[in-house]
Amino acid sequence: MGGLVSLLGHYLVVGVHAVGRFTLLLGAVLANWTAIFKSRGRVAEQMAFVGVTSLPLIILTSIFVGAVTTWQTAYQIKNYVPMRYLGTAVGRAIVIELAPVLTALVVAGRVGAGMAAELGSMKVTEQVDALETMAINPVRFLVVPRVVAGLIMLPILTIFADLIAIGGALGVSVMFLGVPQETFISGFKLFFKISDLFAGLLKASIFGLIISLVGCYQGLGTTGGAEGVGRSTTRAVVVASVSILIADYLVAVLLFRQ
Amino acid sequence: MIDLIGLRKSFDGQKVLEDCSLHVERGETVVIIGRSGTGKSVLLKHLVGLMQPDSGQVLINGENTVEFNQDEWQQARTQFGMLFQNAALFDSMPVWDNVGLGLLEHTRLKRHEVYEIAQRKLELVGLTDVEEKMPAQLSGGMKKRVALARAIARDPEIILYDEPTAGLDPITGDMINELIVRLRDRLRITAVAVTHDIASARKIGDRIYMLHDGKMVGEETPASLDQTDNPYIRQFIRGEAHGPIDTGLATV
Numbered sequence: 192m193g194g195l196v197s198l199l200g201h202y203l204v205v206g207v208h209a210v211g212r213f214t215l216l217l218g219a220v221l222a223n224w225t226a227i228f229k230s231r232g233r234v235a236e237q238m239a240f241v242g243v244t245s246l247p248l249i250i251l252t253s254i255f256v257g258a259v260t261t262w263q264t265a266y267q268i269k270n271y272v273p274m275r276y277l278g279t280a281v282g283r284a285i286v287i288e289l290a291p292v293l294t295a296l297v298v299a300g301r302v303g304a305g306m307a308a309e310l311g312s313m314k315v316t317e318q319v320d321a322l323e324t325m326a327i328n329p330v331r332f333l334v335v336p337r338v339v340a341g342l343i344m345l346p347i348l349t350i351f352a353d354l355i356a357i358g359g360a361l362g363v364s365v366m367f368l369g370v371p372q373e374t375f376i377s378g379f380k381l382f383f384k385i386s387d388l389f390a391g392l393l394k395a396s397i398f399g400l401i402i403s404l405v406g407c408y409q410g411l412g413t414t415g416g417a418e419g420v421g422r423s424t425t426r427a428v429v430v431a432s433v434s435i436l437i438a439d440y441l442v443a444v445l446l447f448r449q
Numbered sequence: 450m451i452d453l454i455g456l457r458k459s460f461d462g463q464k465v466l467e468d469c470s471l472h473v474e475r476g477e478t479v480v481i482i483g484r485s486g487t488g489k490s491v492l493l494k495h496l497v498g499l500m501q502p503d504s505g506q507v508l509i510n511g512e513n514t515v516e517f518n519q520d521e522w523q524q525a526r527t528q529f530g531m532l533f534q535n536a537a538l539f540d541s542m543p544v545w546d547n548v549g550l551g552l553l554e555h556t557r558l559k560r561h562e563v564y565e566i567a568q569r570k571l572e573l574v575g576l577t578d579v580e581e582k583m584p585a586q587l588s589g590g591m592k593k594r595v596a597l598a599r600a601i602a603r604d605p606e607i608i609l610y611d612e613p614t615a616g617l618d619p620i621t622g623d624m625i626n627e628l629i630v631r632l633r634d635r636l637r638i639t640a641v642a643v644t645h646d647i648a649s650a651r652k653i654g655d656r657i658y659m660l661h662d663g664k665m666v667g668e669e670t671p672a673s674l675d676q677t678d679n680p681y682i683r684q685f686i687r688g689e690a691h692g693p694i695d696t697g698l699a700t701v
Contacts, residue, residue: 321539
């Protein structure tokens with residue numbers, strides 16, 4: 192019993208310590224936000240890494256997200272709800288929930304891991320120390336461009352994901368479920384609100400912040416050589432993915448009042 | 450110029466530096482020798498604020514840097530250059546960007562002006578036509594020289610050398626030593642070097658200290674090194690397994 196309490200206490204201390212350090216990093220990013228003007232080149236580089244190079248993967252996953260959502264929704268509502276509401280249900284689910292969350296999870300696996308690995312190897316090879324000895328603040332130089340890129344590019348990727356997933360949904364409806372294109376689109380428009388789209392994009396921005404900040408936090412906290420880089424990379428993906436789902440719930444509670 | 454007074458540092462209860470003191474005059478090169486893992490690099494990192502001591506003082510030009518906040522450190526670090534053990538070049542940037550990064554970040558110089566300065570600094574360390582190469586395309590010795598060019602890019606008052614010849618063949622190692630001596634003689638830079646390479650210590654040092662068990666246990670000059678009556682230094686420079694420095698061999 193004593194051992195269990197001691198173990199729980201240890202994890203509590205480690206957890207509080209990590210939250211404290213993460214908050215300090217967030218504070219340092221906010222304090223150094225003006226670095227984006229000086230670091231335009233690095234911000235553009237990171238935007239290309241987060242956005243452009245993730246696009247093929249987002250296109251591929253979004254097609255299937257739209258397709259499977261439509262198939263499953265049709266399976267669940269058949270015999271209860273007319274198929275003219277298929278576009279309504281699928282469209283809102285994609286815009287509000289599926290496109291932002293699944294895009295963020297894919298980007299967390301690709302970009303969050305990449306950031307943690309890159310900064311982690313910079314840390315263990317003393318490149319971060321070298322920056323500090325050159326009086327260059329690592330948060331300003333390394334973290335701010337990545338966080339800005341995450342904040343901007345996740346909503347843009349989500350817009351692509353929205354469009355492509357809806358395209359996938361439409362394709363399945365027309366080709367395999369016998370729902371005419373006009374019926375699907377009129378159903379989609381029926382209850383669609385532009386505020387739903389903005390809510391989805393706001394969530395995407397928050398997820399972008401989480402992915403980049405967690406990736407940088409894990410990377411800069413790396414110790415212990417190549418093995419440490421591997422650990423940080425894994426942690427970046429796990430922590431970002433779990434945080435995205437928790438943040439998703441919290442934002443839903445705040446934005447979509449029952 | 451530099452004074453360490455009663456420096457103490459532990460990691461997870463393990464003492465690394467214990468009442469460690471050192472004095473460095475302006476324009477001289479002090480070398481700290483000692484076995485691997487005795488805290489030489491830790492000591493060096495305290496000088497430039499990469500680590501904070503548990504207690505003690507680090508005085509640079511009479512100012513106690515232990516009390517510095519982040520902004521004061523940012524200011525103080527502009528007078529430092531540091532050569533890292535494994536060069537620590539930024540592997541995503543070409544050589545000239547590595548050398549000129551400090552200038553790009555801290556001055557209003559244009560990129561082509563920084564490029565020219567980087568070229569001059571690279572020439573000073575004997576490198577030409579490498580400006581556009583990436584660090585991965587360079588040999589170990591070339592990386593060290595690029596790192597040296599980066600360390601002197603902003604004409605620092607103080608340079609810290611962490612194992613400047615580690616991992617290099619004897620000839621390349623001697624070339625790095627030669628460059629360090631030239632920098633000292635030409636630019637009158639104050640320097641602190643840590644190494645376990647005795648040939649390097651003899652060549653670049655004005656004074657040589659030995660760090661053992663977290664303390665400075667002796668001081669010599671290159672001229673007096675061979676006649677030292679300090680048993681620690683004598684054992685170290687002769688490379689003997691038996692002596693006052695416990696190697697653990699007797700217990701095997």
